[in-house]
Amino acid sequence: QVQLVESGGGLVQAGGSLRLSCAASGMIVAINAMGWYRQADGKQRELVAYISMSGTTNYGDSVKGRFTISRDNAKNTVTLQMNSLKPEDTAVYYCWGRARGDGYWGQGTQVTVSS
Numbered sequence: 001q002v003q004l005v006e007s008g009g010g011l012v013q014a015g016g017s018l019r020l021s022c023a024a025s026g027m028i029v030a031i032n033a034m035g036w037y038r039q040a041d042g043k044q045r046e047l048v049a050y051i052s053m054s055g056t057t058n059y060g061d062s063v064k065g066r067f068t069i070s071r072d073n074a075k076n077t078v079t080l081q082m083n084s085l086k087p088e089d090t091a092v093y094y095c096w097g098r099a100r101g102d103g104y105w106g107q108g109t110q111v112t113v114s115s
Contacts, residue, residue, distance in 0.1 A: 002026045002104040004095045009109030012085055016113075020080040022095030022106055030099035034071060034078040038091035038111075048093065049080060062088070085113045 008020040024031060035050035035058075049069035050058045057069055066085075071078040078095065090113050095106035 002028065002031060002097050002099050004097055004104055004106035006093065006095045006106045006109040009093060009111045011112045011114065014085060014087055014113055014115050016085050017081070017083045018085065018111060019082070020093055020095075020109060020111070022078045022080075022097075024076040024078075024097055027099055028076045031076075031097050033098045035096045036069065036078075036080045036093055037096055038089075038093045039108075040088075040091040043091075045094070050096075051078065082111070085111075087113045087115045089113050 003025045004022055006020060006022050008018060010018060012018050032053045033050060036048040037045050038048050039045040047060045048063055049067055051069045051071050066083050068081045091111060092108040093111050094108045097104045
């Protein structure tokens with residue numbers, strides 16, 4: 001089992017920045033990828049960013065050039081730096097991790113961007 005705990009959400013004005021962090025615990029040695037998804041009201045959950053154990057990253061089209069994902073393997077954390085935030089970035093952001101083929105989710109953290 002893997003446990004994921006997010007932090008760093010909140011309210012920010014359009015154009016501002018926020019940093020989300022996710023701390024992993026449990027079967028951390030088996031984690032081979034981590035990332036962030038988000039779900040806005042009435043919409044499907046979508047990929048925000050993903051990073052593999054080797055550092056390969058992938059971003060959703062809507063956040064490319066504005067968001068940056070990074071991970072600290074020694075601290076078992078993954079961070080999402082969000083810049084130039086837009087009202088359409090408003091959503092609940094979920095940390096995700098994959099270990100031994102199974103996906104794990106955090107409880108989610110709310111990000112609200114006001115116009």
